[in-house]
Amino acid sequence: MVATPETQVHSPTALVITWEKLPDDYLLDEKPVENTGQPLIAGALREALELTDWIQPGMLIASNFGLCVTVNGKLAIKAPDWVYVPSVQAIAAEKERRSYTPNLEGAVPAVVMEFLSETDGGEYSIKPTFPPGKWFFYEQLLQVPTYVIFEPDLGLLEVYRLQAKRYELEQPDLNGRHWIAEMGLFLGTWRGEKEERSGYWLRWWDANGTLLLWGQEQLRYVRQQAEQERQRAEQERQRADKLAEFLRSQGIDPSTIP
Numbered sequence: 001m002v003a004t005p006e007t008q009v010h011s012p013t014a015l016v017i018t019w020e021k022l023p024d025d026y027l028l029d030e031k032p033v034e035n036t037g038q039p040l041i042a043g044a045l046r047e048a049l050e051l052t053d054w055i056q057p058g059m060l061i062a063s064n065f066g067l068c069v070t071v072n073g074k075l076a077i078k079a080p081d082w083v084y085v086p087s088v089q090a091i092a093a094e095k096e097r098r099s100y101t102p103n104l105e106g107a108v109p110a111v112v113m114e115f116l117s118e119t120d121g122g123e124y125s126i127k128p129t130f131p132p133g134k135w136f137f138y139e140q141l142l143q144v145p146t147y148v149i150f151e152p153d154l155g156l157l158e159v160y161r162l163q164a165k166r167y168e169l170e171q172p173d174l175n176g177r178h179w180i181a182e183m184g185l186f187l188g189t190w191r192g193e194k195e196e197r198s199g200y201w202l203r204w205w206d207a208n209g210t211l212l213l214w215g216q217e218q219l220r221y222v223r224q225q226a227e228q229e230r231q232r233a234e235q236e237r238q239r240a241d242k243l244a245e246f247l248r249s250q251g252i253d254p255s256t257i258p
Helices: 037-051 134-142 215-249
Strands: 060-062 066-071 074-078 082-085 111-115 146-151 156-163 166-170 178-180 185-194 197-205
Touching: 037 082, 037 111, 037 197, 037 215, 066 134, 074 134, 134 146, 134 166, 156 178, 156 185
Parallel strands: 111 146
Antiparallel strands: 060 082, 066 074, 082 111, 146 156, 156 166, 178 185, 185 197
16 A cells, blocks of 8 residues: 555745755765665666766766755755756866755756655655655655655555645556656666666666666677677578588589679
């Protein structure tokens, strides 16, 4: 059964949202990832996009990366397991982006993902008071169009769309996938092995339903194609040898035939 927040969100009567740059000397709360599978899932999502040249300059794709908003004078930060921002302002080449403040530094994130591993259901929290819950943060403060919650152990995928300022659960298509319009790709689950992890993964499919391959899969495909080509060439050689043998048995020199 899918856990969903309450229908009514009781937010403070006065909710002042501002977009302010995080001070350079601000110490971010460095929380360790909750299990080793989370960074692998996030990395695999990015890998498939990189290998198809989908990622363009000016985009921001990151994992466990701080999104910032100031609410009633207090800085609130959430670090989703995976985030896609279609357009961000460039920064100096010698600097690293430590965090991201929507509207000030670029567009609002188009997609955020959380991978479940806690038992307290923090990903569904509509808590409006400081510090705000994750659901409230993405839905009410940032108003992210697509919020994805993935349960890796069971392979459960929930995709929520922002409708009239409220997230609505979307049903998958007949293939069990969701069309992510902001990215022009399908998102779905896949079970298998990659690196040292075996289980459920999130995968991308293009508009034609073709799976975007990981690097190891592309390498395997290239090797299979090369082996098939080698086998075809060997079969052609064998047929040519048999034909030449037959011609010689008939007293015909194969080398004289154009």
